[in-house]
Amino acid sequence: MGPFNNIAQSIIKEQELVIGPLAWSEARKVSGLHIDVQGNDVTLEGGDPKATIDRLVSQYERLFGRASQEVCKEAAAGITATMSRADIPASLLT
């Protein structure tokens, strides 16, 4: 789950810069994602990690449109650059 936890964390933190605490409350609605309320620590629960990331991206995209998806891609770019294309969630493919 290593890179996927980091991807989720990076996406939420980047969204937080734009929309503030709403980024965390929206992330909490995503199934398969566990967010520690105290430290805002993000971990992916079981299941398909790529699908969980896609749901997270979609959660923002549904509310804020295409621009928010681009922000997610940029936020994860540093991590996805080290992954094989097959391992990258579809919503983050460029």
Add this chain to the structure above:
Amino acid sequence: MDANTPQQAKSTSDYEAELKKANEIVYKHSLELARLKQELEVVNKQQENLLHFISHEIKGYLTKSEAGFAAIAEGDYGSIPEQLKTMSKAALADVRKGVATVMDILQASNLKKGTVSFKKLAFDFRSVVQTIIAEQQVAAHAKGLQLDVKMADGKYRLEGDEEKIREHVIRNLIDNAIRYTPTGTVHIELSDGDGKIHFSVKDSGVGITPEDMANLFTEGGHGKDSIKINVHSTGYGLFIAKQVVEASGGKIWAESKGAGHGARFIVEFLA
């Protein structure tokens, strides 16, 4: 549209679509602001580093000049003509002012960076105030000002950074009062009570307007007209004083009834 044509009621999905559009617009603006904020932070950081670098370099050159003029003025190179001696002393005084200015800017920059360390050692606050008053008598006398000092009996033991409190707080406040008071008296009071040390400097000088009061303790925040009286003001003195006082667990504030009504600066430390 014909005015008689009945308007169709919007469905929930129409409202949702409008809401999403509005959300997207707000999001794009927020994104733009977030990016500008990031850029601004980078530029601020670069500017701060540049300011620090320049100040540090200039300080180096000024310090060398200071040593040179001091050596000439003090006769290290043997006997010199009286005219040269006078010139060297004047140059030395100017260079020292330059060093003090650069040190203020550097100190403010370091305080902002959080790279200033503060000692926490016990010292006698009253004795430090007395020393500064004795030193400032010359400047006050030269301007024809009186220093009226009232010190109540008490224990003035304070834990903190003696040198920083002496130079940036006590000396700075008394020096400012002398500078900004054309005639009259500067009142200096020291008392203790309720577990606190109260130190105040009151002048009958140019006073502080409400607009200037808002910026008084901010970086570079000298008053609109204060520059006319003290052309060498960097605007960092009170900013540094506030940082030093607060780092020592104290409070500093100013009171003034406005322009032309003088000002009172009050410092409170927990004893």
